[in-house]
Amino acid sequence: MPECRLLLVDDHAMIREGLCALLADVPELTVAGEAEDGQQAIALCRALQPDLVLMDLNMPLLDGVSALSLIARRWPAILIIALTSTVSEHNAALALEAGAVGYVLKRSRREDLLQAIAQVRLGKIYIDSGLDAAQVMALRGGGQAAGISLTGRERQVLKLVAEGARNRDVAEILCIGLKTVETHRLNLMRKLDAHNAADMTQWAYRLGLLEGDQ
Known part of the structure; x- marks a missing residue:
């Protein structure tokens, strides 16, 4: 695969450092920048035009779902993977509906993250094996839960x-x-x-x- 420039977005510096270390020996992946909140992520997407963003969902100033929604609308060519601790089919559906193409749990293995990156680069949607993918896709687009349908x-x-x-x-x-x-x-x-x-x-x-x- 051709080179893929990544933007890492997480409000915890240790998480970003860990991701840099995990990805350091993957030849086609290059970390182009790091952001600690959603507003920084938008500014760096404008400045760096990365190929892919790994985005935490719970951050100060602007949460990940709102940030990825704005990025997806302004720069539709940028791929976005939600990388989060939240084990929730509802949150995964919300992230996908907002513009993410992948949802990966932070507890997953390095190989799972690399597989997620590879799949979304091929135009596929990736949902962590720790979630019920069928339920996520059923919820996606309708926002349905408890009999309620929200956009x-x-x-x-x-x-x-x-x-x-x-x-x-x-x-x-x-x-x-x-x-x-x-x-x-x-x-x-x-x-x-x-x-x-x-x-x-x-x-x-x-x-x-x-x-x-x-």
Whole structure:
């Protein structure tokens, strides 16, 4: 395979150093840069134009799902693999719906990560063997859980609201208008029969958006 330039995104320096060490002896893989949060990841994607991004999902300033969604929209040629500790089919479906092409658990072996990189470079989707791939694909695109059907954007808004973000914060993070956020929030409250932020937070947990997010 031709050379593949990687961007590593994780808020823990030891994780990034470990990934660099794991990938150091793979001839076709080159670490082009490192980012410690979603905002840095977007800036480095603009500056470096990497071929592939390994993205943690739980980071400060801008979470991984929101960051990978923005990257996937702005630079569709960049491949993104979510690399996370979260064992959740719901979170995997959300990541894929947002634009990731792979979901790898941090507890997996080096060989699994290399296989994931190889498969997504061939145009395939990779789901870690520690997850129920059929369930992930069933959830993908519909955002269905507990009888509720949400769009990918609605799930992003719900997660941010549950994490305490105000409407203006959500608008800035997702690069959408304030009126659009307000519309999404009203639609969420109607779909979920939620009357306040506390109700929405409970739904975020039930839908797996906040479950063990690391």
